[in-house]
Amino acid sequence: MDYTIVKRIRGAAMALVLSASVALGSAGTTSAGTDIAGKKVIFIPIAMGISLTEGWARRMKEDAALHGYTLEIRDPAFSSSAMAELLAKAISEKPDVLVVHNPTVQLLARQIKQAEAAGIKVLQLNLQSNQPSSAFVGANWTRIGHDVAEDIVKECGAGSGKSGKVAIIPGQLTAADSVMLNDAAFKVFKDHPEIQVVSNQASDWEPEKARQITATVLQQNPDLCAIFGHWDVHTMGAGHAVKDAGLEDKVLVYATGGGDNVTCKAVEDKILDRVWSYDADGQGRDAATMIDLLLQGASAKDGSMLSVDSPMKIIKAGPTYDASLCWKM
Amino acid sequence: MTATALSKMVGSREGGILERVVLAVTFGLVVLFAVFIDGFATTGNLRVVLSNSASLVMLSCGMAVVIISRGLDLSLIAQMVAGATIFSVMVSGGSPASVALLVAIVAMALVGFVNAFLIAYVGISAMLATLASAMFVTGVFRFAILRGEFILLLPKSNPAVMFLAGNILPGVTVPVALMIVTLIATALLLKVSTAGSVIYAMGDNYQAARLTGLPVRRATVIVYVFASITALLAGLVTSAASGAVDFRTVSSGTLLFDVILVVVLGGIPLRGGRGGIRNILIGAALIAVLRNGMTLMNFTTQTQDALRGLVLILAIVIDNYLNPRDTETDTVGDL
Numbered sequence: 001m002d003y004t005i006v007k008r009i010r011g012a013a014m015a016l017v018l019s020a021s022v023a024l025g026s027a028g029t030t031s032a033g034t035d036i037a038g039k040k041v042i043f044i045p046i047a048m049g050i051s052l053t054e055g056w057a058r059r060m061k062e063d064a065a066l067h068g069y070t071l072e073i074r075d076p077a078f079s080s081s082a083m084a085e086l087l088a089k090a091i092s093e094k095p096d097v098l099v100v101h102n103p104t105v106q107l108l109a110r111q112i113k114q115a116e117a118a119g120i121k122v123l124q125l126n127l128q129s130n131q132p133s134s135a136f137v138g139a140n141w142t143r144i145g146h147d148v149a150e151d152i153v154k155e156c157g158a159g160s161g162k163s164g165k166v167a168i169i170p171g172q173l174t175a176a177d178s179v180m181l182n183d184a185a186f187k188v189f190k191d192h193p194e195i196q197v198v199s200n201q202a203s204d205w206e207p208e209k210a211r212q213i214t215a216t217v218l219q220q221n222p223d224l225c226a227i228f229g230h231w232d233v234h235t236m237g238a239g240h241a242v243k244d245a246g247l248e249d250k251v252l253v254y255a256t257g258g259g260d261n262v263t264c265k266a267v268e269d270k271i272l273d274r275v276w277s278y279d280a281d282g283q284g285r286d287a288a289t290m291i292d293l294l295l296q297g298a299s300a301k302d303g304s305m306l307s308v309d310s311p312m313k314i315i316k317a318g319p320t321y322d323a324s325l326c327w328k329m
Numbered sequence: 330m331t332a333t334a335l336s337k338m339v340g341s342r343e344g345g346i347l348e349r350v351v352l353a354v355t356f357g358l359v360v361l362f363a364v365f366i367d368g369f370a371t372t373g374n375l376r377v378v379l380s381n382s383a384s385l386v387m388l389s390c391g392m393a394v395v396i397i398s399r400g401l402d403l404s405l406i407a408q409m410v411a412g413a414t415i416f417s418v419m420v421s422g423g424s425p426a427s428v429a430l431l432v433a434i435v436a437m438a439l440v441g442f443v444n445a446f447l448i449a450y451v452g453i454s455a456m457l458a459t460l461a462s463a464m465f466v467t468g469v470f471r472f473a474i475l476r477g478e479f480i481l482l483l484p485k486s487n488p489a490v491m492f493l494a495g496n497i498l499p500g501v502t503v504p505v506a507l508m509i510v511t512l513i514a515t516a517l518l519l520k521v522s523t524a525g526s527v528i529y530a531m532g533d534n535y536q537a538a539r540l541t542g543l544p545v546r547r548a549t550v551i552v553y554v555f556a557s558i559t560a561l562l563a564g565l566v567t568s569a570a571s572g573a574v575d576f577r578t579v580s581s582g583t584l585l586f587d588v589i590l591v592v593v594l595g596g597i598p599l600r601g602g603r604g605g606i607r608n609i610l611i612g613a614a615l616i617a618v619l620r621n622g623m624t625l626m627n628f629t630t631q632t633q634d635a636l637r638g639l640v641l642i643l644a645i646v647i648d649n650y651l652n653p654r655d656t657e658t659d660t661v662g663d664l
Contacts, residue, residue, distance in 0.1 A: 220368035
């Protein structure tokens with residue numbers, strides 16, 4: 001499958017412009033620097049200290065400094081209970097925009113609804129809740145799941161001469177990305193009975209758990225054709241198991257991720273083979289632009305969610321490998 | 330059938346019954362899995378089981394020594410990750426592996442010493458002291474050394490990483506070799522050294538050991554420093570194998586749960602005073618076989634957690650049934 005990155009970027013840019021025009025309507029020209037100065041934005045990620053969220057935060061901070069609004073980051077450090085508490089506190093402070101990074105589709109749904117009802121615009125970043133809100137910026141997980149599965153079918157399916165065996169390593173079975181990636185992938189695999197999913201076990205986002213699962217699965221299925229890990233960081237553990245078993249030239253390791261330079265290094269080291277990158281650095285800029293729009297009063301006319309799909313970059317090992325597809329903090 | 334009758338049937342002294350039950354269950358599971366799970370009864374899978382259990386066994390050695398002395402170390406996983414962080418940061422920065430290892434050993438020994446000092450000299454309970462030190466170590470290492478990062482990714486091409494994840498002899502990986510070394514060191518500490526006798530005495534009756542003039546404070550220092558070093562070794566092999574030092578291992582808590590599970594299932598009572606490496610091996614065997622079998626059967630992580638929890642509850646219930654509390658065990662108090 002071939003992607004035209006330029007088309008994707010253009011698509012995202014158009015989505016933003018469209019969003020702006022839909023939302024601002026008759027408001028005419030705006031001067032972001034003066035209109036939104038002094039407003040308050042609170043960002044609650046799943047955790048800081050990972051390249052994904054640090055990359056987003058860097059771009060949002062730059063934008064806040066440029067336009068004069070305040071950006072406060074509250075770090076729950078991977079604790080779901082702390083996240084719910086921080087969100088409750090943030091809602092009570094009535095910021096102009098709340099940026100949330102949902103760990104599961106359900107966890108923050110009630111609070112997102114509560115925030116919107118209180119007049120706070122909620123921007124959901126990369127991982128979507130069941131509860132719609134003012135805006136979403138992030139990867140189109142359904143498309144990624146579908147495209148990775150299509151690629152797996154091409155590499156491991158009928159006519160490939162391979163076993164068709166695939167292991168899937170989600171982060172958490174209830175995480176938004178894992179739910180959508182698995183749904184989309186299994187829809188594709190359903191039409192290809194030669195593809196056999198021999199393992200579908202979550203790693204809790206931990207590389208060591210992914211490594212242990214993979215080492216065990218490889219023993220049972222030494223003819224495994226592909227591994228589809230839902231996040232590049234934990235999938236690197238799986239890639240290490242493949243390499244330790246000496247199967248790096250036989251088993252294709254697929255992952256998705258934010259695409260920082262560590263991902264490219266893993267591809268160079270033959271730990272990962274193909275990574276669908278949603279370019280966290282670009283997402284940070286898109287999120288910052290969406291915050292600007294929300295602070296200026298942007299909203300969809302029909303009340304639906306403004307949405308920006310992140311353009312994809314596909315980082316592949318082999319002759320077409322391009323290290324410039326990765327970004328550096 | 331009464332508890333006494335069952336005790337007679339298995340022919341064991343008090344305290345050895347649980348380990349026999351666990352051993353029987355493990356054997357039963359091995360037979361069951363070998364018959365019904367394709368790929369379970371292979372030498373390749375045995376190697377995977379050993380390799381995947383190496384760090385768990387090392388951590389369990391440290392925890393077992395602590396628990397036998399009537400202590401508890403909740404900072405073990407934090408120390409494991411912190412030790413691996415020191416080593417990885419130094420090695421990635423170009424320091425020789427031997428220097429990095431030495432610095433990591435000294436730093437972790439210091440953490441173990443502080444734990445022991447808080448428990449033996451300040452008089453804080455082991456649970457609270459090690460819980461506090463776990464938080465402190467995690468916080469300091471994440472923010473001062475990793476500058477807020479949760480995960481430190483290691484390049485597979487680094488020679489130290491390659492060594493720790495590779496083979497030391499044909500068919501024997503470095504993690505498995507380190508696991509054997511740790512088991513031997515634990516056996517020597519508990520069964521051969523003078524400190525070992527003091528550790529058992531402390532577990533049997535701490536007050537009596539102290540009043541008879543045994544060096545309980547010095548023994549506490551040895552216990553917690555030993556546990557720290559086992560945690561460091563476990564951290565080194567885990568980070569080299571997975572290519573990552575991951576502080577979420579501390580916050581998720583499942584590894585600490587597994588370590589305590591191994592010790593308790595193996596038959597080492599939480600009130601201390603009994604047990605040895607045989608118990609660690611029995612407990613680890615059950616967890617390793619269960620984990621391997623459930624992974625091969627494609628059970629979800631949540632189902633695996635639930636089943637392990639169920640096994641722990643069953644083990645405690647069986648232990649309480651076969652070893653009912655008497656006046657002595659009730660009055661000395663558990664953790």
